Amino acid sequence: MDVAAPAHWTLLEVLRYRMGLTGSKQGCDKGDCGACTVLVDGRPELSCLTLAALAEGKQITTIEGLMPAHVAAGGEGADPVQDAFDRCGALQCGFCQPGMMLSARALLNGNACPTKGEIKDALSGNLCRCTGYTQIIQAVELAVAEAAGVEPVSPAWAPHENPWRSNGTAPANETTER
Amino acid sequence: MLRLPKFEIARPTSIDEVVALLSEHGDDAQIIAGGTDLVPNMKHELFTPKVVVSIADVPDIAGVRVESDGTLAIGAMTTLHDVASDERVRSIAPALGHATALISGPQLRRMGTLGGNVMLDTRCQWYNQTHFWRKSLGYCLKKDGTVCHVVQSGQKCVAAASNDSAPALMTLDATLVFHGTDGRRELPIDDLWRADGIYNKHVSGELLTEIRIPATPRGHRGAYEKLRDRDSIDFPLLGVAARVDWDDAGDRVARAEVCLVALQARPVRLKKVAELLVGKQRASAELDGAIEASAERAYKQCRPLPNIPGDHEYRHEMAPVFVRRALRACVRASENASDAAGV
Ligand SMILES: Cc1cc2nc3c(=O)[nH]c(=O)nc-3n(C[C@H](O)[C@H](O)[C@H](O)COP(=O)(O)OP(=O)(O)OC[C@H]3O[C@@H](n4cnc5c(N)ncnc54)[C@H](O)[C@@H]3O)c2cc1C
Numbered sequence: 001m002d003v004a005a006p007a008h009w010t011l012l013e014v015l016r017y018r019m020g021l022t023g024s025k026q027g028c029d030k031g032d033c034g035a036c037t038v039l040v041d042g043r044p045e046l047s048c049l050t051l052a053a054l055a056e057g058k059q060i061t062t063i064e065g066l067m068p069a070h071v072a073a074g075g076e077g078a079d080p081v082q083d084a085f086d087r088c089g090a091l092q093c094g095f096c097q098p099g100m101m102l103s104a105r106a107l108l109n110g111n112a113c114p115t116k117g118e119i120k121d122a123l124s125g126n127l128c129r130c131t132g133y134t135q136i137i138q139a140v141e142l143a144v145a146e147a148a149g150v151e152p153v154s155p156a157w158a159p160h161e162n163p164w165r166s167n168g169t170a171p172a173n174e175t176t177e178r
Numbered sequence: 179m180l181r182l183p184k185f186e187i188a189r190p191t192s193i194d195e196v197v198a199l200l201s202e203h204g205d206d207a208q209i210i211a212g213g214t215d216l217v218p219n220m221k222h223e224l225f226t227p228k229v230v231v232s233i234a235d236v237p238d239i240a241g242v243r244v245e246s247d248g249t250l251a252i253g254a255m256t257t258l259h260d261v262a263s264d265e266r267v268r269s270i271a272p273a274l275g276h277a278t279a280l281i282s283g284p285q286l287r288r289m290g291t292l293g294g295n296v297m298l299d300t301r302c303q304w305y306n307q308t309h310f311w312r313k314s315l316g317y318c319l320k321k322d323g324t325v326c327h328v329v330q331s332g333q334k335c336v337a338a339a340s341n342d343s344a345p346a347l348m349t350l351d352a353t354l355v356f357h358g359t360d361g362r363r364e365l366p367i368d369d370l371w372r373a374d375g376i377y378n379k380h381v382s383g384e385l386l387t388e389i390r391i392p393a394t395p396r397g398h399r400g401a402y403e404k405l406r407d408r409d410s411i412d413f414p415l416l417g418v419a420a421r422v423d424w425d426d427a428g429d430r431v432a433r434a435e436v437c438l439v440a441l442q443a444r445p446v447r448l449k450k451v452a453e454l455l456v457g458k459q460r461a462s463a464e465l466d467g468a469i470e471a472s473a474e475r476a477y478k479q480c481r482p483l484p485n486i487p488g489d490h491e492y493r494h495e496m497a498p499v500f501v502r503r504a505l506r507a508c509v510r511a512s513e514n515a516s517d518a519a520g521v
């Protein structure tokens with residue numbers, strides 16, 4: 001896509017204020033928080049520190065692009081990472097989410113079965129002021145487990161249940177047992 | 179929202195073009211590699227270049243190579259991520275592998291380069307602030323002012339070298355390849371630094387193209403230990419690189435080095451501290467004692483200042499702890515069975 005902007009504009013400014021793509025958030029605007037994370041040729045990078053002119057010719061994926069990419073690849077609905085974040089309640093204010101989900105997507109594209117440590121490392125450049133990270137990490141674990149077709153681990157807030165089977169509803173036998 | 183001041187971007191496609199642009203524009207030009215230090219500094223109006231010279235299109239200055247004599251040659255534009263995840267770096271220069279893996283966070287390591295890290299500006303809590311903040315407080319020596327807020331009577335800026343790769347590269351005897359109007363030259367990394375926080379390097383207006391690390395002996399061990407509040411994103415509050423080389427027989431220390439960063443304007447080499455280990459027997463009480471003595475001596479030789487965030491007395495107390503940890507990590511690395519057999 002062609003877009004004109006002055007030489008001193010960042011990629012984040014062009015995305016938000018030229019293209020109207022406000023999904024990428026302007027948090028600290030100086031590299032600390034990760035809210036502006038986008039994928040540049042598939043790698044998670046910070047758009048607030050990227051000069052727009054130097055991103056010319058590169059493939060930029062913002063949070064707006066995740067679902068279309070998933071659908072184009074034959075999937076249905078939102079990207080599984082987005083879906084898992086939604087089902088895990090991995091957000092409060094939501095400001096950090098676009099960056100979090102793009103960091104997670106980049107991880108899963110390169111490593112379909114990351115360990116919890118690898119998930120934490122991959123998200124360690126994204127700050128969240130609200131959630132305390134637990135649900136965020138669980139959301140990525142859920143996306144990983146479902147992609148691999150294995151039983152997801154029970155969430156910390158419901159240790160004896162597995163609400164993730166059949167899209168959020170706990171299996172009938174477990175409900176009647178209680 | 180932090181807007182960038184206006185500038186033009188130049189995109190040279192050869193080393194010669196970069197050199198020509200730098201000499202044409204002098205102080206009005208600044209090189210941009212990954213931009214992860216330059217862009218925040220421009221947003222804070224610490225640097226206001228008229229021309230920003232991108233070196234992204236210059237061929238052959240990125241990538242890791244091992245030459246026939248075992249020299250590890252790393253292009254200046256190699257990203258920190260690529261340095262940290264390279265197996266050859268991890269085996270030939272483990273301290274550099276550790277140090278680069280601990281720089282900032284994952285996104286910044288994919289943007290930031292090793293060359294940019296070597297050439298990083300010094301840092302200070304009174305300096306790395308917005309223009310509004312600095313103006314409200316009163317400017318300082320390093321930028322626009324006449325006083326130092328750290329050493330009030332001081333005539334010299336003591337902003338801290340804060341690049342994690344620097345002490346690691348010093349323990350590894352790295353040389354730096356620069357290109358300027360006089361052509362190509364190699365500079366031992368220790369000769370790059372000067373003790374001036376305003377600009378802590380002897381080189382300016384030249385392009386760094388390569389970082390060269392001579393082959394390390396089979397008994398080489400290296401480690402990097404970093405103090406910071408969070409395990410990600412943060413700059414070092416103290417960084418310690420250590421090197422221990424075992425002799426050919428694998429049972430005595432043939433060489434040791436300890437280098438520190440995030441103290442003063444230049445990274446520091448603690449020569450006398452490291453020498454205490456030389457000749458000591460592997461896995462012996464005398465070696466343990468020497469490590470303790472090194473840590474104590476490092477405490478006496480370091481004087482952290484309130485230049486970067488983090489209580490400076492705490493940083494001082496942590497110096498022996500981190501020197502001990504880094505040396506022990508080197509020694510431990512050589513004690514595991516497979517390594518010991520290899521020495
Ligand atoms: C939130 C945050 C956290 C950070 N944490 C750390 C940290 O923990 N440790 C750390 O060491 N750094 C840290 N950094 C700083 C920075 O990300 C790294 O030091 C990085 O390696 C800089 O490389 P770059 O390519 O982005 O440099 P740039 O910003 O492009 O350049 C830095 C400086 O070097 C000059 N330069 C760059 N390349 C060359 C070259 N080839 N020849 C001559 N001059 C050159 C530029 O003109 C500029 O003055 C952090 C930055 C941010 C924003």
Ligand code: SF4
Binds near residue numbers: 302328
């Ligand atoms: S050490 Fe002093 S002169 Fe240097 S940046 Fe800090 S306050 Fe300014």
Ligand code: FES
Binds near residue numbers: 033036046048049
């Ligand atoms: S807005 Fe880019 S890192 Fe905070």
Ligand code: FES
Binds near residue numbers: 090091092097127
């Ligand atoms: S949900 Fe508010 S910052 Fe993460």
